[in-house]
Amino acid sequence: MSEPIVTGSEPELEAVGSALAKSLSFGDIIFLEGELGAGKTTVSRGILRGFGYRGIAASPTYTLLELYELTAHRVVHLDLYRITAAIDLEGIGFRDYLDGQTICLIEWPENGAGFLPAPTLRIILEYAGVGRTVRFEPSIGRLNLS
Ligand SMILES: Nc1ncnc2c1ncn2[C@@H]1O[C@H](COP(=O)(O)OP(=O)(O)OP(=O)(O)O)[C@@H](O)[C@H]1O
Numbered sequence: 394m395s396e397p398i399v400t401g402s403e404p405e406l407e408a409v410g411s412a413l414a415k416s417l418s419f420g421d422i423i424f425l426e427g428e429l430g431a432g433k434t435t436v437s438r439g440i441l442r443g444f445g446y447r448g449i450a451a452s453p454t455y456t457l458l459e460l461y462e463l464t465a466h467r468v469v470h471l472d473l474y475r476i477t478a479a480i481d482l483e484g485i486g487f488r489d490y491l492d493g494q495t496i497c498l499i500e501w502p503e504n505g506a507g508f509l510p511a512p513t514l515r516i517i518l519e520y521a522g523v524g525r526t527v528r529f530e531p532s533i534g535r536l537n538l539s
Pocket residue numbers: 400401402403405406427428429430431432433434435436452500523524525
C-alpha cells in the first residue's frame with residue numbers, strides 16, 4: 394500500500410485522480426473505497442479529466458452506471474451504493490464491459506462482493522480533518538502491464 398497522500402480540497406483530490414490516469418491501462422478494474430463523502434466520485438472525476446473528459450462527470454448514484462467513450466479509453470463509472478442484488482448489475486449490462494479493454498471505476502465495490510472481478514487497483518480514501526487522504530493498493534498479479 395502506498396503512503397497516504399493528504400489533500401485539503403476537492404480540486405486537490407481531483408488532481409490526484411487526473412495524475413493517476415496516466416498510469417492506467419486497458420481493462421483496469423479500479424475499486425474506490427471509503428465511507429460516505431470520502432471522495433470516491435471526486436477521484437473518478439479526476440481520472441476522467443485526466444483522460445480528457447471536459448463534461449460534467451455526474452455521480453451514477455441512481456443510474457448505477459455511466460459510460461464514457463473517450464479518445465484514449467472507454468471508461469465505465471459504477472456506483473453500487475444502492476445495489477441490492479447481482480441481478481441489478483446484470484440488468485445494466487455490466488458484464489459487457491468486462492472485456493479486458495474498458496476501464497472500470499467502481500464506487501462501493503464491497504456491495505458487489507461475489508460478483509465483481511478482483512481489482513487491478515484499490516484506491517482507499519479516508520477523512521483527515523476537513524481534508525482527505527488517498528492511498529493506492531495495486532494487485533500485482535492482476536496489473537495489466539502491456
Ligand atoms: N480532498 C478533499 N478535501 C475536502 N473536501 C473534499 C475533498 N475531496 C472531496 N471533498 C468534498 O467531499 C464531498 C464528497 O465528495 P465525493 O462526492 O467525491 O465523495 P464520495 O466518496 O463519492 O461520496 P458517496 O459515498 O456519497 O459516493 C464533496 O462535497 C467534496 O467537495
